[in-house]
Amino acid sequence: MSVNAESDCLRTALTQLLGCRYPIVSAGMGGPARSELAAAVSAAGGFGLLGMVREVPELIEREIAAVRAATPCPFGVNLIPCATEPALFAAELDMCLAARVPALCFFWDVVPDAVKRAKDGGAIVLYQVGSLADALAAQQAGADAVIVQGIEAGGHVRGRTGLLTLLPEVVQKVRVPVVASGGIATGGGLIAALALGASGVHCGTAFLATHESFAHDYHKERICEARAGDTVYTDLFAINWPPNSPVRVLANSVTAAAGGQLFGYHPDKLPREVIGHEDGRPLYLYSTDSPLRSTTGDLERMALFAGESSALVNARTSAAEVVERMVAEALQARRRIGA
Structure with missing residues (x-):
């Protein structure tokens, strides 16, 4: 079986929903996840998220246009209702919907009105949560998929328990695709998440140190040294x-x-x-x-x-190399398990 044919085994309900080749979503990290990173991940077969938390609509419009100029592949925008002044959040969401972004990702408290507005505007909705209760609330609000975040994750951490426990608990109770987040930076982690019932993985730290990330070089170096x-x-x-x-x-x-x-x-x-x-x-x-x-x-x-997976990020590479490495490692892990 060719590598291309074998990689088709990684197609899941998430890749079908988002229209990407691999079930690897780059986190919409506020600041580092700008157009260069989101476009590179999507072009490599993953699904890139723009981190536009508390950004003015004019910047969001430019970043969306920059992604589209770089790749025809689908992408999304990450916004955080609870951490954004209401009028600004409304303006951010209006801009995203006017630009007809394929997907929107929300985080922290579940805000049903944000989901409704996004869905009414034609966007796919992902909601990042940290508990079964919030996963059910996001599903009830109409989210198309939930991103389940374990306590291992970097940045703001909604989860209070380890991903290995939280992920299967949520998978058992919700009907929409579940995406695993927290401590994942390798293809082995991707296969483990799929084995626990996830439809894909959501990675921040794995992409934070890439060339395309807008993070400062000092931040990238510290991650690689961790x-x-x-x-x-x-x-x-x-x-x-x-x-x-x-x-x-x-x-x-x-x-x-x-x-x-x-x-x-x-x-x-x-x-x-x-x-x-x-x-x-x-x-x-x-x-x-x-x-x-x-x-x-x-x-x-x-x-x-930085998440606990920073221990697994040892070099600054391109975002495409991260996606390709994770896919190759996932296929290798799959063969190993099959053997």
């Missing part, structure tokens, strides 16, 4: 988000200074110490802003988002 146990689960980086919103980051001087007190921080009670700038905008210590290509300042003290 080993198992180098991430920290905390709500210390809280400014710009609702209270009680944990994140997973690479350990740095800020997490070290916190010692054993990694939780209990309220965004309104944290000091506003400027430690950098992004396109003229001040960045505060304890902010949820991660360093981007255009960021200046004390990068080491910023939120260096």
Whole structure:
């Protein structure tokens, strides 16, 4: 059997829904996941998501156009209702629907009205959740697929339990395709997720260090240097988000200074110490802003988002190479299991 024919075995309900070749979705990371990354993932056969959280409609319009100029392949846009001022979120959603993006991905609290508006506008809806209750709520609201996030994930973490337990629990109870997220950066992880009933995987850290990612080189280097146990689960980086919103980051001087007190921080009670700038905008210590290509300042003290899978990302490559490697590893794992 040829590699191309063999890779057809990776076609799932998710690839059918999204119109992509491989069941690999790149996370819509706010900041790093701009048009260059989303287009590269989609062109390689995966499904790229633009991370347009709290971005002005004009930027969203440009980024959507840039993806379409780079590839004819389908893609989506990630928005976060609860972390965005309502008027801005409405404007973001209006722009996406006016541009007729193929899919929209929402995250954190389930907002049925956002799902309805997206569906009424003709978009496929993915909803990233962290519990069975939220998965059922997203399905009830009309989501076409749910992304189940385990506590291993990087960035903002909705899940409170490990993916190996949460994923099969959700798969047993929902009817729509389920996508696994958290700690996955290899083809073996993809096969494991499929074995547990998922229709695909959703990867952030695996793509964060790629050439196309808009993350700062310092952030990419730290991910490639990371080993198992180098991430920290905390709500210390809280400014710009609702209270009680944990994140997973690479350990740095800020997490070290916190010692054993990694939780209990309220965004309104944290000091506003400027430690950098992004396109003229001040960045505060304890902010949820991660360093981007255009960021200046004390990068080491910023939120260096990374999942536990950072231990599996050891080199900076192209996004296409990540997709191709994961597919090759998945097929190898499938053969190994079959043998």
